[in-house]
Amino acid sequence: MTEEELIRLAAQGDQDAFARLLEAHQGKVYGLTLRLTGSPEDAMELTQETFFNAWRGLPNFHAESKFSTWLYRLATNAAIDFLRRERRRRALPVVPLVADEEDDRALDIPDRRLDPQGEVERRELQAAIRRGLERLSPEHRQVLVLREFTGLSYAEIAQVLHLEEGTVKSRIARARLALRKLLLEDGNFSPPTAST
Template sequence: MQSEAELVRLARQGDESAFALLVEQNQSRIYNLALRMTRNPDDAAEFTQEAFLNAWRGLSKFQGESSFSTWLYRLTSNLCIDFLRREKRRSGLSMTVSLDDEEEGRQADVPDERFSPEQSAERREVQELIRAGLRSLSEEHRRVLVLRELDGLSYAEIAQLLGLEEGTVKSRIARARLALRKYLIVTGNFSSASSSTP
């Protein structure tokens, strides 16, 4: 099996099959990153495709200072952040779509057969509370928290991905966790006692 470095070298020479293998190896991780950042499967799929397209076009600029997958994470993360900034400027219209669009609302109400109606409702409510909490964070805090807690990246990987010192990443994550807890306590969704557990 060819290494990532070898596949990148071949792809830079125009070998499309080598690039296809790189896509195959990274596709699910990149899609999951985009989905966690945008919270929309269609947007995630679009940004996954766009990230790979940008990677193919920009292979000549890839210096190999980080791994290809880390570089790809950076491309995807930047695409999603640009998108979220644009959405924010649209005065939060995307947050009201499910209220105004009946078809969208019906899709959101499809039950999860693995849970009782009560469990499903509670699960959805908790997920929405967490999403709202994440939206309340600053961009820099939300970004590191998503990469750490949802995507499972190490501090070192996040530091490399974002071009930060590892200590900066750790302090931002600590502040982000604190801010998220504070938000959940202030909104009355968690008690301060429960929030003191790690």
């Protein structure tokens, strides 16, 4: 059964068809909301909300875009709304970088001699990226997360966010620059020696 068929059935109330759509897309939606919020609990909630909205909105999905693009838009909107409410509620000032508890396991005086493949370094960098993402502005975070974690092209991201493709391109560049700056400040990201 094609995805179109599944969508058509699900739009008529077929939960089994919807379940199959869910299976196909929930990982990406979860990943997206996780990277946007930095919190597995929030990502769970937002993923559920996204699919609930999708279920409700399916009768009005007429394939103006890919189904996944539409889902990502729902997910991104939900996550950004959530982040805005959280910001307001918590009145976040600029948060100094503090390592998350769970990331610390990779940081306890790693002995790099025993880690020739740089596994520890990789995990440190990933942890630093997670922290850095949370400190980016919502606009930067959105584009960067969509690019890096859902594999959408610039054109597709433009569709999700209702932006011009050129805007997406330049915003991604600035987001990367901002993230890089945070990583450098974090100290976990050593500028590589300039190579020829």
